[in-house]
Each structure stands twice: as C-alpha cells, then as structure tokens.
Amino acid sequence: TQLLEQSPQFLSIQEGENLTVYCNSSSVFSSLQWYRQEPGEGPVLLVTVVTGGEVKKLKRLTFQFGDARKDSSLHITAAQPGDTGLYLCAGVHASGTYKYIFGTGTRLKVLA
C-alpha cells in the first residue's frame, strides 16, 4: 500500500510561533503538492514541487521537496490564526498520471 504519512497529526500553537509539518513516504514521487482545507470547504492548492531539493516560498510558508523526492516539509514562520486548518500533502508517482495519493493530514490550530 502506498502511503504518505504526515506528522504531527495535530498541532496547537500560539500566534507568532514557528512550526514544521512533515510528509514522508518510502516511494519516489514525480511531483508533490500541499493543500490547506478549512472546515466545510474543499482543499485549496498552496504549492507544487517537482524537483528534488526544490524550495518554494509563499509569504510566511516555506515548502521543501526532499533530495530523493520521497518526502517534503512545510514550515510556517510566525503563525497567525488565519493559518488554522487541515494541511494535506498529495503526490503522484509518475508524471502524466491522475492517481494522486493524499497524506493523512495535519490539523493546525493557531491561538490568538
């Protein structure tokens, strides 16, 4: 079974703190995406990483794809209550395929 394990599962932090969420697999992915989902809504795409070692920044969010393309991390600097939500990673094993595998999710709560 192909799995994408995310850690931690739950995270509750104070506004202004930094945090890192991890997405790990034993399989190689051709690309990996990160989404944020708020209650009652669908996931919203944040970023796509394709190249091993790639780093992308989106304001206070920094995404990294592992050198071997088996793992990824999401780092948030100075978290804000608006960052609260469910963070999901999703990968595909081969380019040109539709079969996304989604991670187990990290539920983040940022307290004001």
Next chain:
Amino acid sequence: ETGVTQTPRHLVMGMTNKKSLKCEQHLGHNAMYWYKQSAKKPLELMFVYSLEERVENNSVPSRFSPECPNSSHLFLHLHTLQPEDSALYLCASSQGGKGQPYEQYFGPGTRLTVT
C-alpha cells in the same frame, strides 16, 4: 461563477433513495475527479474522467455511478447507499499535459449523510 462548484452542499438521504451530486468546473480543465473524505481517513480517489472518458475507477461499489456528459460537468449518482457512505464528497478538476504535474482545484464539497 469561477472555479469549481458543487451542488447540493448538504444532502441527507435514506438508504433506499436515489440522488445525484453535481459538479461544474469553470476553469477550462480537461480532467475531473470525485473524492471521498471521511473522518480520520485520507482522501480517497473514487473516479477520474479525462476528456469525458473514465480513466480511473478505484474499486468503488456499484451503488456509486459517475457520469461526465462534457468536460465541464461531472455527476455522481447515488443509489441504495449505506450509513458508512456518509462523508464529504469532493469534486476536483485539473489541466495537465504529458510530463506535467496535474494541479487539482477542488470544489467546496457535498456533505452527505445516509440515514
């Protein structure tokens, strides 16, 4: 309307009912997806349509029947569901060429409760 829309947003149905979920994408994409999201489980891919042809059917029970009449519309027909089918059903669309990653854009989902 922009993005991906889904109707209804909430649905309560009995086990003997027949209902349909509707998804419409306004992004000009060529692929559409149905996912099931249950509590404490990762998103499960159910069906994928590319250019109106089903390209993925992930061992989904026959009580779920998809239909894609054109590249902008996707339906999920529901019949004789079980209580364990209660979940958030998400539609997504994407556009990608050969060798390019498919970036999926999701609708808001339909919260289904089977009584």
